[in-house]
Amino acid sequence: MTDHQSDIDSVSGRSTTGHEWDGIKELNTPLPRWWVITFYLTIVWAIGYWIVYPAWPLISSNTRGVLGYSSRADVAVELANLDKIRGDKMVALGAASLADIEKDPALLALARAKGKTVFGDNCAPCHGSGAAGAKGYPNLNDDDWLWGGTLDQIMQTIQFGARSGHAKAHEGQMLAFGKDGVLKPDEIVTVANYVRSLSGLPTRNGYDAAKGEKIFAENCVACHGEGGKGNQEMGAPNLTDKIWLYGSDEATLIETISQGRAGVMPAWEGRLDPATIKAMAVYVHSLGGGK
Amino acid sequence: MNKTVNPSELTSEDDYGPLYAARKKVYPQSVSGTFRRIKWGLMAFCLGVYYFLPFVRWNRGLGAPDQAVLIDLPNSRFYFFFIELWPQEVYYFTGLLIVAAVALFLMNSVGGRIWCGYLCPQTVWTDVFYAVERLIEGDRRERMKKDKSSDPMKLERISEIVLKHSIWLLIAWWTGGAWVLYFNDAPTLVKQLVTFQAPMIAYIWIGILTATTYVLAGHMREQVCNYMCPWPRIQAALTDEWALNVTYRYDRGEKRTSVKKAAELRALGQSVGDCVDCYQCVAVCPTGIDIRDGAQMECIQCGLCIDACDTVMTKIGRPTRLIGYDNDINIHRRQEGKAPIYKIVRARTVAYAVIIGVIGSFMIYTLATRSLLDVNVLHDRNPVAVKLSDGSIRNAYTVRLLNKSGYDRVIAIDANGPVNATLHVVGADSVTPDRPMIVIPRDSTSELRLLVTAPAESNPEKSIPVRFHVTDIGLGEAASATDNFVAP
Numbered sequence: 031m032t033d034h035q036s037d038i039d040s041v042s043g044r045s046t047t048g049h050e051w052d053g054i055k056e057l058n059t060p061l062p063r064w065w066v067i068t069f070y071l072t073i074v075w076a077i078g079y080w081i082v083y084p085a086w087p088l089i090s091s092n093t094r095g096v097l098g099y100s101s102r103a104d105v106a107v108e109l110a111n112l113d114k115i116r117g118d119k120m121v122a123l124g125a126a127s128l129a130d131i132e133k134d135p136a137l138l139a140l141a142r143a144k145g146k147t148v149f150g151d152n153c154a155p156c157h158g159s160g161a162a163g164a165k166g167y168p169n170l171n172d173d174d175w176l177w178g179g180t181l182d183q184i185m186q187t188i189q190f191g192a193r194s195g196h197a198k199a200h201e202g203q204m205l206a207f208g209k210d211g212v213l214k215p216d217e218i219v220t221v222a223n224y225v226r227s228l229s230g231l232p233t234r235n236g237y238d239a240a241k242g243e244k245i246f247a248e249n250c251v252a253c254h255g256e257g258g259k260g261n262q263e264m265g266a267p268n269l270t271d272k273i274w275l276y277g278s279d280e281a282t283l284i285e286t287i288s289q290g291r292a293g294v295m296p297a298w299e300g301r302l303d304p305a306t307i308k309a310m311a312v313y314v315h316s317l318g319g320g321k
Numbered sequence: 322m323n324k325t326v327n328p329s330e331l332t333s334e335d336d337y338g339p340l341y342a343a344r345k346k347v348y349p350q351s352v353s354g355t356f357r358r359i360k361w362g363l364m365a366f367c368l369g370v371y372y373f374l375p376f377v378r379w380n381r382g383l384g385a386p387d388q389a390v391l392i393d394l395p396n397s398r399f400y401f402f403f404i405e406l407w408p409q410e411v412y413y414f415t416g417l418l419i420v421a422a423v424a425l426f427l428m429n430s431v432g433g434r435i436w437c438g439y440l441c442p443q444t445v446w447t448d449v450f451y452a453v454e455r456l457i458e459g460d461r462r463e464r465m466k467k468d469k470s471s472d473p474m475k476l477e478r479i480s481e482i483v484l485k486h487s488i489w490l491l492i493a494w495w496t497g498g499a500w501v502l503y504f505n506d507a508p509t510l511v512k513q514l515v516t517f518q519a520p521m522i523a524y525i526w527i528g529i530l531t532a533t534t535y536v537l538a539g540h541m542r543e544q545v546c547n548y549m550c551p552w553p554r555i556q557a558a559l560t561d562e563w564a565l566n567v568t569y570r571y572d573r574g575e576k577r578t579s580v581k582k583a584a585e586l587r588a589l590g591q592s593v594g595d596c597v598d599c600y601q602c603v604a605v606c607p608t609g610i611d612i613r614d615g616a617q618m619e620c621i622q623c624g625l626c627i628d629a630c631d632t633v634m635t636k637i638g639r640p641t642r643l644i645g646y647d648n649d650i651n652i653h654r655r656q657e658g659k660a661p662i663y664k665i666v667r668a669r670t671v672a673y674a675v676i677i678g679v680i681g682s683f684m685i686y687t688l689a690t691r692s693l694l695d696v697n698v699l700h701d702r703n704p705v706a707v708k709l710s711d712g713s714i715r716n717a718y719t720v721r722l723l724n725k726s727g728y729d730r731v732i733a734i735d736a737n738g739p740v741n742a743t744l745h746v747v748g749a750d751s752v753t754p755d756r757p758m759i760v761i762p763r764d765s766t767s768e769l770r771l772l773v774t775a776p777a778e779s780n781p782e783k784s785i786p787v788r789f790h791v792t793d794i795g796l797g798e799a800a801s802a803t804d805n806f807v808a809p
Contacts, residue, residue, distance in 0.1 A: 060342040062548060064541075138748045139768070160703025171707040171717070271710035272777075317705065317749045318717050319773045 120144070124305030128181040131312050138312065145313020148306055152298070160319055166276055166293050171317045174273040176265045179321040184260070185311035191297035192265060194273035199297055202264035207249065208288025215288075221245040228258045228270045231278060327779045346468070347543060347609035349451060350461035350601075354628025363439050364448055375502035379403070382727045385764065392504050393530040398764070404688065405764070407725060412591065415683040420677055429559050431665055433566035437552065438623035443545050446496070446538035447607065450489055453741060457485045458589045461604055490531065497530030543608040547623055553618045563664045565646040567622040569602075574643050595639050602626035602644060610696035612644055694730065695723040696791045698802040699769075706809045712777030714739075714808050720769045722791060724761040730793045732759050738787025738806045739775035746771055758794070773806060781808045 037046040038191070044287060046055040052097030059316065083095040119140055123131065131137045150159060156167045168176060177187045177200050192200035207213040213221070223233040224242025233239075248291075250258070255268040260268030265273060276282055276291065298307055324578045379389035379402055386393065399406040406413060416755040420801075428435040437444060458464045458481055467478065501523045502510055513519035514527075537545055546553060560566070574596035578586065596613070603611050605625045610617060612626045631641040651661035701717040709715055724730050734757045736744055746757040747770040761767045771789075775781045787806040792799045 051641070060340060061342050062343045062544060064544065065548060132748050135748065135767070142770075158703070162704035162707075169704070169707065171704055171715075172709050174710040259474040268710065272708060272712040273710050316770060318715060318745075319709075319748070320772075 075256060109309070120305045122201060123309060124303075126132075128185060128308060128315075131308065132181070132316070138316070141245050141309040141312035142308065142316055144309040145311075148302065148310055149313060152302070153310075160316065164293075168275060169319075170275070171319055172273055173319040173321070174268065174271055175262065175319070175321070176267055176275075179260045179313055179315070180318065181315050184320065185307060186315050187295060188307055188310050188314070189232075189297065189299045191215040191290055194297040196299070198298035200265055200295075202253065202266065203292035204266075204290045206285060206288065208284075208292030209290065213245065213249065213287070217241075217245050218284055218287050219280075221250070222280055222287055225250075225258065225269050225283055226278065226280065229272060233262065243244055328496040338569075344544065345609060347607065348461045348464050349607045349609075349625075350604040350629075351455055351626045352605040352625050352632070354631055356628050358447065358623030360439060360623065360625075364445050367440065367442075367445050368449070372499045375499065375507035381405075382465045382631070382763075385727055386506060388506055390503060391506070394504060405725070406784060410691075413684060413688065413754075416680055420680050420684070423673050423676045423680070426559055427670060427677065429556050430561060430564050430673065432562065432622075433564055434553075434556055434620075434622040437546065437556075437621040438567075443537060443550070444607075444621060446492075446534060447542050449492060450542075451537045451607065453488050453492070454485055457481055457488070486539075490535055493531040493538070494527065496534045497527035499532050501526050504589035513734065535707045543619070543621075546608065547619055557618065561669060563667055563669075564649055565626065565648055565663070566616055567612060567620065567624055567644065568616070568652070569596075569644050569645040570642075570647060570652060570655075572652045574613070580637055593621075595634065595643050597633065597637065599633055600628040601633050605629040661686050692798070692800055693724070694732075694791065694798045694800045695725070696789060696794055696800045696802045697721045697723075698789050698804045700804050700807070708809055709774070711776050714770055714777075714781055715774040716787075716806050718771045718773065718789075718804060720760065720771045720789065722761050722765075722767045723767065724763060724765060727763050729760060729762050731795060732761055733757070733794050734759065734771065735790045735792070736773055736787055737790065738773065738785060739781045740779040742773050742775045742779070742787075742806075744771060745772055775806065775808075781806060783808055 037048055037055060038044070039046050039055065042057060045058045047058045049056045062159050080093070082094065082097050083096065083099055084092055086093040103320055105260045123137060123144070131141050149157075149161065153161070157163055157170055158167075161170035166221070168174075173179065175183070177183060177192060185197075187200065188215065190198040190200070196242060205212070208215065208218050216309035219234070220238055220242045223237040224239065224246050227233050227239065227242070245256070253261055253264050254269055255266070260266050260270075274282075275293075276286055298310070302310070374390050375388065376388050377389040379400075380387055381400070386400060388400065389402050391398075393400065399410045425436055454464070458467060463499070467481075498514070510519060510523065514523065541549075541694045575594040577596040577598040578593045580597050583597065586593045602613070603609070603626075605628070606612070607623060607625065608619045608621060612620065625645075627642065627644045629642045632680065634641045635645055647661070651663075654661055697720070699719045699721075701719070705716070707715045707717070720734070722732060724732075732745070733753070734744060736742060743755045744757050746759060749757055749759060749769075757771070759767060759769065773787065784805050784807050786803055787803055788803050790799060790801045
């Protein structure tokens with residue numbers, strides 16, 4: 031401004047800002063007064079904001095504002111509201127029978143949504159995020175069930191678990207026939223091949239089928255049943271189908287028969303509330319394998 | 322062009338220019354004539370539509386809203402007479418906005434700022450507010466006198482001011498009230514509003530729109546056009562030399578001469594301009610400009626100066642339309658003694674009309690032929706395939722069925738993919754094996770979990786396409802979607 035030379039535009043007779051672009055000078059057009067006042071008001075408004083809301087950073091915290099507003103408190107309120115809404119719906123879920131939940135599209139949707147979330151938090155570490163299972167951990171999408179695949183059976187398994195230590199847990203295990211000296215190594219190889227033959231898998235050359243059948247009848251039928259169809263009362267798998275929890279190759283079978291198997295499913299009663307367990311049962315059942 | 326002045330020689334503050342300028346209040350005078358009548362008519366039409374449309378009923382059958390125009394935000398539906406739009410059809414609004422923008426361009430290239438002068442809400446409401454002001458405080462001169470008067474206010478003047486603002490606020494309040502009626506069933510909401518049982522958000526919106534209407538139409542007026550609105554700047558870039566703008570025909574008007582002197586000069590056989598410098602065009606202007614200065618940004622081209630000038634011209638016995646819709650080309654042609662030409666049909670206007678026509682008909686075509694039944698399919702990602710105990714392969718899909726019609730449908734689902742595959746919908750006891758049937762209520766969507774199982778014998782390849790057909794078994798309407806069937 032010290033060097034200011036006021037230009038007067040000869041056409042309009044008004045002063046210019048002195049700024050020139052290619053011979054064109056900018057007229058000094060004043061702002062409307064209301065505009066300027068509004069501008070100052072926004073500044074005042076901003077100062078009000080500093081006072082009312084959290085604003086200035088301090089060394090280890092920040093100014094809180096006289097309203098004591100915090101976005102975290104907002105989230106807490108919204109979460110509480112959400113819990114309340116969900117609470118009402120979960121009451122309805124808890125009151126309905128498992129079969130009725132599957133029949134009612136709204137309850138089914140709620141159970142599936144709730145079940146999926148809880149499954150992700152609690153079950154996915156063993157059964158996988160999509161319940162596809164892993165070696166030793168059953169795939170819950172298929173139709174092969176160790177302890178039964180009806181809604182009630184699934185719910186029971188979730189509630190009390192298998193070999194979980196809970197009083198009502200599923201009990202029964204695959205004995206260690208080799209380790210405990212019940213069968214000799216060559217007998218184990220023979221019976222392993224016999225088991226493979228039950229589901230149509232190829233067997234080792236020179237394997238004695240009659241001997242295998244005899245060993246199977248003496249040692250395995252008690253749990254796995256006549257013909258190896260399995261027994262869900264004891265969690266003994268069906269040995270004639272295409273699904274193998276640990277694997278169907280000879281080496282794995284020999285390991286299974288020698289060392290035994292006793293996978294653990296924890297009991298969820300007490301850890302999850304009854305309505306949530308119901309939702310879980312419906313969710314697992316709806317994955318597609320439910321009976 | 323510019324003379325440089327040394328600061329020390331400056332005497333008045335004006336030479337530097339003030340930092341901010343006080344507003345020059347505009348006192349438009351009442352006027353009557355063709356364009357004023359058009360404006361009254363359009364104002365009545367626009368406000369009539371805006372205030373009363375929410376009360377128009379339209380029967381859509383039981384259970385559906387019967388309001389002709391309704392933006393149902395909680396249920397994500399938009400109703401416009403026989404049209405119902407879902408959120409995923411929002412592109413119709415995009416199309417509508419494009420058509421509206423090009424229509425604005427077309428208006429501009431034909432007749433200048435027709436939008437600004439006649440149809441813009443800012444103009445319409447400001448016009449209403451001016452009418453109220455005029456009715457209560459009198460015409461231009463009276464209002465100027467009352468505002469300038471330094472006498473202490475008498476009761477009469479105070480009651481005038483109070484009355485004016487009360488009526489303004491009433492109109493503004495009604496404007497805000499009508500707005501919220503588009504978002505809920507109007508008769509119900511009106512009842513709730515008067516009994517103070519309407520949702521808080523309704524009162525908040527009424528408050529906001531009352532405030533904006535009152536401030537923008539009552540107080541800001543032409544300042545909105547001059548300082549806030551981008552359209553005056555944009556239209557300057559859109560216009561061309563053939564566009565008909567409100568123009569002072571200076572070829573006819575200059576030199577400006579008083580009535581008496583003009584008569585004397587005409588008697589002597591001399592030619593004089595028709596403009597008698599009566600300033601009527603300035604007096605009626607709602608933005609307070611002088612149209613005789615030529616085209617300018619502040620001019621909203623409402624045509625009121627044409628009416629004012631026509632009245633004067635008729636009175637002094639000269640031809641009307643000294644100010645009229647015209648352009649510089651014709652002014653120059655007349656100066657050269659040639660007949661004016663009006664080119665409404667030219668490349669620019671034709672192009673705009675074609676764009677409007679093409680987009681408009683495309684929208685109407687797609688709207689008329691859109692399917693009221695739709696299906697989306699999403700393959701399960703984890704696990705992609707499941708082997709069952711008998712060796713068969715199963716894939717799971719999330720199927721979303723959309724029934725956009727006003728009646729419930731019974732839908733049959735078929736899949737065209739792996740040989741001899743069976744279908745099952747979780748939670749549905751299928752009456753017809755392998756062809757699940759589902760009921761979808763009117764105007765809703767259903768999300769289903771669909772299991773497709775291919776028997777072990779069919780031995781499906783790693784991945785084969787599968788096409789899902791959904792058929793309304795009552796009406797035969799169908800839709801389909803494609804995904805893949807995957808084997809482990």
